[in-house]
Amino acid sequence: MFSLLSLTQSGATAIGVILGLIILAQIGVVVYLIIAHRQSGVVGARVRISSPRAVLRRSVIHSNRKSPKNIIIDSGIYLLLIIISVVWVFPFIYLVITSFRVESTRITDYLIPKQWGFDNYIWLFNNTENQPFFTWYLNTLLIALVVSVINTLITLLTAYALSRMRFTGRKALMKFMLILGMFPGFLGMICIYKILDAMGMINTNLSIVGLMLVYISGTMMGYYVSKGFFDTISKSLDEAAMIDGASRAKIFFSITLPLSKPIIIQTLLGAFVGPWGDYMMANYIVGSGGADFKTVAIGLYNWLTPSELPKYFTRFCAGGVIVSILPIVMFFFMQRYYVAGITGGSVKG
Amino acid sequence: MRQISSLEYLSMSKVTRAWYKFCSFFANLPRIIGRWFRSIPGKFAVFGRKIGNWFRDVGDAFRFGDWKTRLSALIWGTGNFAHRQIGRGLLFLVYEIAFVLFMIFFGGGYLAKLGTLGDTLPEYMGSVIISKGDNSFDILLYSMLTIVVILFSVVVMFLSIKDAYNNQLGYSIAKRAATAKDDVGQLLNHKFHLTILAFPSLTLVVFTIVPLMFMILVAFTNYNRNNLPPANLFTWVGLDNFRTILTGQAMNATDAQSAAKFGRTFWYILGWTMEWAILATVTNLFIGMIVALIINKKSIRFKKFWRTCLVTVVAVPQFISLLLVSKMFKSDGGIINSMLFKIGLIPTYDSVKWLDGATSMAKAMVVIINIWVGVPHTVLTCTGILMNIPDDLYEAAKIDGANPVKMFSKITLPYMMFVLGPSLITSFVGNINNFNLIFLLTGGSTITGASQMDLAVGAGDVDLLITWLYKLTVNETRYDVASVIGILIFIVVAFFSLVVYSRIGSVKNEEDFQ
Numbered sequence: 001m002f003s004l005l006s007l008t009q010s011g012a013t014a015i016g017v018i019l020g021l022i023i024l025a026q027i028g029v030v031v032y033l034i035i036a037h038r039q040s041g042v043v044g045a046r047v048r049i050s051s052p053r054a055v056l057r058r059s060v061i062h063s064n065r066k067s068p069k070n071i072i073i074d075s076g077i078y079l080l081l082i083i084i085s086v087v088w089v090f091p092f093i094y095l096v097i098t099s100f101r102v103e104s105t106r107i108t109d110y111l112i113p114k115q116w117g118f119d120n121y122i123w124l125f126n127n128t129e130n131q132p133f134f135t136w137y138l139n140t141l142l143i144a145l146v147v148s149v150i151n152t153l154i155t156l157l158t159a160y161a162l163s164r165m166r167f168t169g170r171k172a173l174m175k176f177m178l179i180l181g182m183f184p185g186f187l188g189m190i191c192i193y194k195i196l197d198a199m200g201m202i203n204t205n206l207s208i209v210g211l212m213l214v215y216i217s218g219t220m221m222g223y224y225v226s227k228g229f230f231d232t233i234s235k236s237l238d239e240a241a242m243i244d245g246a247s248r249a250k251i252f253f254s255i256t257l258p259l260s261k262p263i264i265i266q267t268l269l270g271a272f273v274g275p276w277g278d279y280m281m282a283n284y285i286v287g288s289g290g291a292d293f294k295t296v297a298i299g300l301y302n303w304l305t306p307s308e309l310p311k312y313f314t315r316f317c318a319g320g321v322i323v324s325i326l327p328i329v330m331f332f333f334m335q336r337y338y339v340a341g342i343t344g345g346s347v348k349g
Numbered sequence: 350m351r352q353i354s355s356l357e358y359l360s361m362s363k364v365t366r367a368w369y370k371f372c373s374f375f376a377n378l379p380r381i382i383g384r385w386f387r388s389i390p391g392k393f394a395v396f397g398r399k400i401g402n403w404f405r406d407v408g409d410a411f412r413f414g415d416w417k418t419r420l421s422a423l424i425w426g427t428g429n430f431a432h433r434q435i436g437r438g439l440l441f442l443v444y445e446i447a448f449v450l451f452m453i454f455f456g457g458g459y460l461a462k463l464g465t466l467g468d469t470l471p472e473y474m475g476s477v478i479i480s481k482g483d484n485s486f487d488i489l490l491y492s493m494l495t496i497v498v499i500l501f502s503v504v505v506m507f508l509s510i511k512d513a514y515n516n517q518l519g520y521s522i523a524k525r526a527a528t529a530k531d532d533v534g535q536l537l538n539h540k541f542h543l544t545i546l547a548f549p550s551l552t553l554v555v556f557t558i559v560p561l562m563f564m565i566l567v568a569f570t571n572y573n574r575n576n577l578p579p580a581n582l583f584t585w586v587g588l589d590n591f592r593t594i595l596t597g598q599a600m601n602a603t604d605a606q607s608a609a610k611f612g613r614t615f616w617y618i619l620g621w622t623m624e625w626a627i628l629a630t631v632t633n634l635f636i637g638m639i640v641a642l643i644i645n646k647k648s649i650r651f652k653k654f655w656r657t658c659l660v661t662v663v664a665v666p667q668f669i670s671l672l673l674v675s676k677m678f679k680s681d682g683g684i685i686n687s688m689l690f691k692i693g694l695i696p697t698y699d700s701v702k703w704l705d706g707a708t709s710m711a712k713a714m715v716v717i718i719n720i721w722v723g724v725p726h727t728v729l730t731c732t733g734i735l736m737n738i739p740d741d742l743y744e745a746a747k748i749d750g751a752n753p754v755k756m757f758s759k760i761t762l763p764y765m766m767f768v769l770g771p772s773l774i775t776s777f778v779g780n781i782n783n784f785n786l787i788f789l790l791t792g793g794s795t796i797t798g799a800s801q802m803d804l805a806v807g808a809g810d811v812d813l814l815i816t817w818l819y820k821l822t823v824n825e826t827r828y829d830v831a832s833v834i835g836i837l838i839f840i841v842v843a844f845f846s847l848v849v850y851s852r853i854g855s856v857k858n859e860e861d862f863q
Contacts, residue, residue, distance in 0.1 A: 074648050081649070084640065085658035088721065092661055094684060095673055107676060109687035109698070157545035165542040180557065182842045184782055184815055187835035188560025190822060194490060195555065217556030220549040247534075248541035277666030280784055280819065297668045301789075304672050313676070320669040331664035332657065335729075 099317035106310045120318035130291050133319055139208055140295040144276045147215045151271035154219045159226035160252055181221040189284050203289040211285050215275050229263040265337040273327055296323050407507045410514035421513035428513020436529040441509050448502045456495030463492040467582050486578040493562045568832040590833045614805040622813045626780040629719045636720055637727020645735045659725040671789035674718055678703035704791050708810040711795045719786055734768050774849040778842050782815045814838050
């Protein structure tokens with residue numbers, strides 16, 4: 001389909017017509033869907049008069065049979081889904097294709113490269129222009145790994161304490177953190193910069209540690225979802241263990257944690273992806289320092305400023321592909337837990 | 350709004366009832382908020398009473414204690430040493446010595462200058478500093494730190510007195526005080542919360558609370574590019590910054606023009622931020638729900654494939670996907686315009702200015718691109734909810750002869766709204782502070798370096814409050830105005846959160862779920 005896009009004017013017009021027809025068909029399907037639903041409503045009303053057994057039989061038969069009406073509805077839905085997924089995936093296809101383009105590093109007006117190759121990738125890991133992409137990647141990886149582990153620990157422990165223990169000031173602490181979380185996180189940034197500077201963590205070898213500290217600092221306030229999850233684990237388990245003489249620490253590590261796999265994975269994932277894709281904080285703390293202490297977000301952002309764009313666009317795409325691989329793999333393997341974590345721990349109204 | 354009787358309510362149709370509920374919620378909003386504001390004094394009274402009780406306890410300990418207890422107020426840990434709790438006693442004593450040294454050599458000096466934020470400028474001989482002078486920034490920052498330390502130390506002192514008193518009482522009854530081994534055991538059991546909250550609290554205090562206290566106070570100073578330490582001093586200016594931002598009035602005649610601009614800009618950006626948050630939240634919720642329902646329809650196959658296509662957007666870091674999309678929609682040479690031109694839909698390569706032309710067009714595009722970014726999140730959440738709905742509900746409904754529409758409106762929709770309703774406000778607040786989307790897509794303005802609306806320094810036409818805050822801090826060094834805006838964002842967010850949290854049951858009755 002994509003190679004067609006570099007065809008001549010007349011061919012392109014044909015594509016336009018086809019697209020128009022697809023959209024018209026779409027509207028038709030939607031209208032049909034609405035009508036079909038109304039009809040099945042009438043059927044339901046008629047069925048209600050007959051005996052329960054007959055209804056059961058009929059509904060079973062009904063659900064197994066594929067009537068032509070259902071087939072049309074389903075094919076309409078498939079069409080819609082195909083269009084949706086094309087729209088959603090197209091930018092990433094563009095990203096990947098562009099990253100393999102050799103003949104020009106600019107933005108071009110055609111999609112398919114005239115010459116394919118790994119030049120951009122090779123350039124990323126081996127260039128003389130003081131753009132140490134590999135160092136940035138390692139920096140980001142280090143930060144994200146350390147931060148995700150520490151943040152998960154902090155979040156889970158805080159959530160556990162607030163969910164299970166009853167101590168003076170618990171409610172006050174929760175309210176306080178709720179209010180604290182309503183301030184925009186960037187507000188305190190100049191002050192944090194100064195504090196880190198006083199600790200010798202700006203423009204030095206330690207600047208990455210400073211950035212980690214920034215990401216770790218506010219974690220405690222994100223206890224909310226995990227606490228909701230712990231609240232759903234039955235308290236009688238704790239009590240039984242307590243009668244058997246287990247301490248709080250033991251209960252947490254050997255009973256609560258094994259039961260909360262979804263929430264652990266969700267927290268880990270969230271805490272990893274946050275630093276991995278952050279530009280705002282990272283730029284303020286390490287953006288003005290030496291090239292070796294930057295993260296991928298800052299480096300790649302700088303490649304797309306108007307003056308640098310012609311030189312770096314395809315290289316940005318190659319870098320983008322490499323940076324995206326890790327989170328994509330993680331998401332696809334952990335998607336199941338991620339969904340379970342969201343809904344299991346969400347606030348219930 | 351007219352009050353209606355329950356009979357009237359029951360005789361209404363479903364739609365009217367829903368409409369009535371919707372209207373009455375908004376009609377009651379002022380009353381809810383009013384009630385909350387009226388409850389503030391009560392809350393303060395409760396808080397004050399708790400603090401008071403605490404002081405009374407310590408006072409009692411002091412009154413009824415023996416000399417060891419009383420001496421514990423002066424030399425912390427005396428009561429512990431006297432009862433052979435060497436470890437605890439040493440901790441108290443070392444902390445006290447550290448605290449006194451801290452106050453003498455560090456905190457005290459800064460705290461004394463907090464009233465004026467320093468009065469002597471540094472003196473230079475050429476570029477060499479001959480006398481250091483005062484640094485307003487350091488004074489304000491370290492004063493905040495000192496205040497936190499003092500508050501904490503008062504708590505420690507009270508603990509020392511209470512500890513000594515408890516020892517005194519316990520000693521006279523059981524002839525034995527808790528040993529260090531007991532203490533460690535307690536920290537892993539009944540006082541486990543102290544162990545696990547200690548480190549997070551420390552980082553919270555140093556990197557969140559102290560900076561926030563500092564920045565809130567900066568809103569009452571003139572800390573901007575004209576008064577940058579260490580070369581210059583800044584000082585307290587009271588509510589002037591708030592007046593400038595909210596009403597556009599200046600403190601003196603020379604600033605009148607820029608102040609008027611600031612006032613106009615703030616209200617414009619606040620309006621657009623609200624518009625944006627509502628549009629972004631509503632579109633994401635509805636489109637996401639529809640897509641999730643379609644994918645989860647029983648007869649549709651390859652569910653995992655469709656979901657995977659959407660989830661890619663969630664997984665790819667935003668600085669990549671959004672920057673790429675912003676370049677795709679570039680008016681001169683972007684791939685979208687090129688394709689449209691080749692198909693023949695537009696006459697020239699740059700005839701549609703998606704993001705860098707008219708403000709309204711850019712705003713519409715930002716909302717549309719946000720659908721692309723946000724819908725997968727909603728789909729993921731909805732999928733989880735749909736999977737959790739027990740199948741027997743549907744089976745039972747089927748046996749009773751319910752049609753698909755009825756099943757949807759009676760089972761699926763209520764179930765989804767039950768979970769999505771509260772998260773609606775979270776995403777609303779998230780959108781108010783959606784820095785990434787606006788900043789990475791447009792940089793906040795439709796044309797580089799200027800604004801079509803003649804806005805104040807740094808602000809662009811599609812800036813949200815949070816991106817304006819960022820620009821004021823990073824590019825313009827107008828810290829005073831930036832912190833006023835930060836406080837105003839807080840007020841907006843707090844207002845919406847308050848309305849919702851006051852209505853969510855799980856916050857009030859958390860015990861019900863355990």
